[in-house]
Amino acid sequence: MAQRSELRQRKARLESAWSRWVPQMRDAGARPSGAGAPRPDVTESWLRSLGSVDPALDSAPVTDGGAVHRRWLGSPLRRPVDGLAEELRAIAEDAGFVTAVTDRTGTILWTCGGPTMRRRAERVNFAPGGRWDEGAMGTNALSLALRTGRPSSVFSAEHLVTALHGWVCYCAPVHGPDGRVLGVLDMSTTWDRANPLAMSTVRSLAAAIESRLRAEPPRREDTTPVRLTCLGTGRASRGGAPLPLRPRQLEILTLLALEREGFTPGRLREALYGERTVTASTFKAEISHLRRALDGGVATRRYALTAPVSCDAREVLRALERGDAETALGLYGGPLLPGSQAPGIEEWRTHLEVAVREAVLASRRPEHALRYGERAPYDAEVHEHALRLLDPGDTRRALAAGRLTTALRY
Structure with missing residues (x-):
């Protein structure tokens, strides 16, 4: 109860500072100062953001969903995040957070969390496609982490946009092996669940993603596309060498080649088997064999091609x-x-x-x-x-x- 009371008092102080300073900054270009002013990085972000962001925004602008899905398929973060997906999901659900991964522009590419928190997050477009860079959504932990290259947290009315005053967010940038920031890992929840341990958790998870990035083998330099011939026959080859695919795997490859946005597992299973009863292990085995034949060129969760395939x-x-x-x-x-x-x-x-x-x-x-x-x-x-x-x-x-x-x- 003591922690909840302290959080409530902190929230009230920040809302008072926001109400005092943001209108003055917007109308007269005033700069907050004195004991009641927000911390310097928040103040500077407010000043930068007010030129492009209306504090009355009710949600983040959204990028086209198909484009976002393609960006995620091609993202260097996809494989390490997929490998940690169960751990990320369990932590988010147990702690009452929604977890997101962005690209270096601040566009969310992937999220997980319990259904209640995800619904709340979706109301402000904290979901795949949502743009959370400073120029689009003002001051938030994600935009600060992207700008500084350092972990960041933003609580309640430290956010410029009032629709986010009920939230607390913890972020850590994810660096590639060459040191470049590839995106941000964000864990967000309601203000009353704020916990100092969340920052150490998000740092550890970002470090785990970076470790997996360093351990990944170099990407294949051979970009020779698979050639799929499925009109009047059924065969696949790469560089003239046939790929050993069974009829069911050729069906999967054909469907993925024709529907580039991919399939949910349930929809692909229905497209293959209709009303026939087929075990999940049989279905997954066919996908796994095709993925191996394509050197991993089939995305997980939502099945789609990530390897080049030409199709008649x-x-x-x-x-x-x-x-x-x-x-x-x-x-x-x-x-x-x-x-x-x-x-x-x-x-x-x-x-x-x-x-x-x-x-x-x-x-x-x-x-x-x-x-x-x-x-x-x-x-x-x-x-x-x-x-x-x-x-x-x-x-x-x-x-x-x-x-x-x-x-x-x-």
């Missing part, structure tokens, strides 16, 4: 997006993984078939209909389209007429 189906879709039916037809080797019955593959197979067929029917070049007609012998509409486009004296009319006659018999 993806290239067909890009060509169609450009209106380039010629290239699309040249690349279209047939149905997507023709032997697969995975629901996600069947859905993409239909999508591709319909998209290519519609491009053929929209084209004014008869050779497109003739080429597609080779793969669709029973598609009478395509053969009729070819006949409409061919000149009366074109000898290819006989080919199109023969195909049409065959199609109409069935």
Whole structure:
């Protein structure tokens, strides 16, 4: 109870100082001084922040979610944080904190914590995509740690933005092996849970991340992409050498190549197995085998490719997006993984078939209909389209007429 009373008194003193000084600083450029003034690093941050940040902000500005996910996949912090994720999550949940990892710009890339604290944090966009640099969100522990390169804590009304006066935050920068700041580890909670031990905890966890960064082997210099051929067949190779992937792993690779933003575990499992009952260990084993084949090129938690993969189906879709039916037809080797019955593959197979067929029917070049007609012998509409486009004296009319006659018999 004594600690709670001391925290309440401290909060009241800071709110009084904020109410006295921030309006004067904003309107007259006054500089706080005297016994009641905030500590110097907070004062200096208030002065810098007031030029770009409204203290009445209710939440942090947000970066596009897809871009943030891609940044996290490519971040050097991802692997060490994934390796410590269970420990970070347990500490956050047990202590009533929400923990966040940012990049060097102050954009949050990853968070964990109990559901109650995460909901509270999300109200102020203390979540992936939230921008917490000084220019976006004013004075906070995260922005101070980024600016100084040193651990920092900010309590209650030391925050410039009033929506954060109910919070206390503890941060430590994370340095790469070369000494550069790569981002910040932040542990935040409500003001009444402030604890001096939290700073030593966040320092230790940041040091553990840095240790893992130093222990990581150098990144692969070979950036040769995996080549995935999944139209009319199913095979993958790197630099001309085949990758030993089973059919299920080819299905996973195809789905990840087509949906670059990735899948939650539940959604990927459904795309592969539908309503079939499959054990979690079987599913994870397939993912693990694919990850090993790609030298770790599949992200954890949300499954997405982190290794370069070129895919013929993806290239067909890009060509169609450009209106380039010629290239699309040249690349279209047939149905997507023709032997697969995975629901996600069947859905993409239909999508591709319909998209290519519609491009053929929209084209004014008869050779497109003739080429597609080779793969669709029973598609009478395509053969009729070819006949409409061919000149009366074109000898290819006989080919199109023969195909049409065959199609109409069935």
